[in-house]
Amino acid sequence: MLLIFSMLEATSQSPGLKSADDFIDTNYPSLDKLYKQLHQNPELSLHEEKTSEIIASELKSLGFEVIRKLGAYSHADIYKNGKGPTVLIRTDMDALPVEEKTGLPYASKAVGINAIGNEVSVMHACGHDLHMTVFVGTARALIKAKDHWKGTLVMVAQSAEEVGLGADLMFKAGLYDKIPKPDYAIALHANPYLEAGKLGYREGAFLASVDMMDLTVFGEGGHGAAPHTTKDPIVLSAQMILDFQTIVSREINPLEPAVVTVGSIHGGTVHNIIPDEVTMQLTLRSYSEDVRNQIIASIHRISKNVALAAGLSNDKIPVIKIRDPYTPATINDAALTNRIVGVFSKKFGNDNVIEMPPYMVGEDFSRFGVQSHKVPIFMFWLGAMDPAKVKSAKEKGEQLPSLHSPYFAPLPEPAIKTGVKAMLVAAFELFNHQKP
Numbered sequence: 001m002l003l004i005f006s007m008l009e010a011t012s013q014s015p016g017l018k019s020a021d022d023f024i025d026t027n028y029p030s031l032d033k034l035y036k037q038l039h040q041n042p043e044l045s046l047h048e049e050k051t052s053e054i055i056a057s058e059l060k061s062l063g064f065e066v067i068r069k070l071g072a073y074s075h076a077d078i079y080k081n082g083k084g085p086t087v088l089i090r091t092d093m094d095a096l097p098v099e100e101k102t103g104l105p106y107a108s109k110a111v112g113i114n115a116i117g118n119e120v121s122v123m124h125a126c127g128h129d130l131h132m133t134v135f136v137g138t139a140r141a142l143i144k145a146k147d148h149w150k151g152t153l154v155m156v157a158q159s160a161e162e163v164g165l166g167a168d169l170m171f172k173a174g175l176y177d178k179i180p181k182p183d184y185a186i187a188l189h190a191n192p193y194l195e196a197g198k199l200g201y202r203e204g205a206f207l208a209s210v211d212m213m214d215l216t217v218f219g220e221g222g223h224g225a226a227p228h229t230t231k232d233p234i235v236l237s238a239q240m241i242l243d244f245q246t247i248v249s250r251e252i253n254p255l256e257p258a259v260v261t262v263g264s265i266h267g268g269t270v271h272n273i274i275p276d277e278v279t280m281q282l283t284l285r286s287y288s289e290d291v292r293n294q295i296i297a298s299i300h301r302i303s304k305n306v307a308l309a310a311g312l313s314n315d316k317i318p319v320i321k322i323r324d325p326y327t328p329a330t331i332n333d334a335a336l337t338n339r340i341v342g343v344f345s346k347k348f349g350n351d352n353v354i355e356m357p358p359y360m361v362g363e364d365f366s367r368f369g370v371q372s373h374k375v376p377i378f379m380f381w382l383g384a385m386d387p388a389k390v391k392s393a394k395e396k397g398e399q400l401p402s403l404h405s406p407y408f409a410p411l412p413e414p415a416i417k418t419g420v421k422a423m424l425v426a427a428f429e430l431f432n433h434q435k436p
Ligand SMILES: [Zn+2]
Pocket: 126, 162, 403, 404
């Protein structure tokens, strides 16, 4: 413990760190310009061509080797700076099909083409523009301070996080074979409820695993006036939906978080016809592979047996498809979390480094930790909101706009400066100190 403490002292007093920190403040106007450029020019998942190029050319000009062909517009940028650990820092790049309604002078008016070919408004409603600005600021600060750390810096700019594809595509393209294998991987995500200037963390379970499931329930259709001549898939679906509610409440250990949500159900055409089939779309969330597998098995068992109990034959039991890839749970490595939270607290003060609850949303940064080469990962929250707005929302008992809301409006300057300084102290800690 004493040893760790003395190392933290050394980190906070390092002259290299101090000058890099000052550099972040003087360099801010350029980062602000970049943030607004990215904010006004958002691109949808798998379409991040221009965004990706802005980042690649910036890192190339800083002396990074840029590795492409990693699925969609993802690239990995490598800077070798002597013998030492390999630290990977990841940003995502994609925006959402949302029409911005913040009223900000630099609000997005961009449009894009969605997956089914329709023109849609596009907005950085998940703060990935903040992530990218922090990413570029971190690259600049670490290169500026390159005489004060040793090791290999790998900066990964990832496509298509919002659709859960980008990280999977990168690993299918062999990411960890094409870059020096990281000893640690870190990332941040903007938080819409936390004040800009603060950071949030959680050891262990941070974000959930996410599955999208398509379920087709079959029946035997007929006249609505003669239900006895049919097997009604609408009634069967209603039974299944209610039975699914007992998976979390009666089958999963109550100490294990889990969600089963039926988000869409479609069947039938008019009032007086019993249809042949009903389709449903579900989302399943949990924090462990065992619970995930248990939920999937229960849905198979319930849907099959409800159909059989209605007298349907074996060839009419429901068909279940799970979309590939799913998003694994994001589990923050305990030792890495504690190490980095230690330097965060030292740098920003305990009051600005907040332990946060886990959330049931997903993030495919999780995949960076669960390859055949296991890598300790740490993702943390970057406070994004104007502290005055957080205070007034608390006083009035109101909710601030969530991520993905058309009203999501981060306060850039304190959020970006805090994000870059946080990444900088984290990288300095990992590069300059052996594992405690
Ligand atoms: Zn998002």
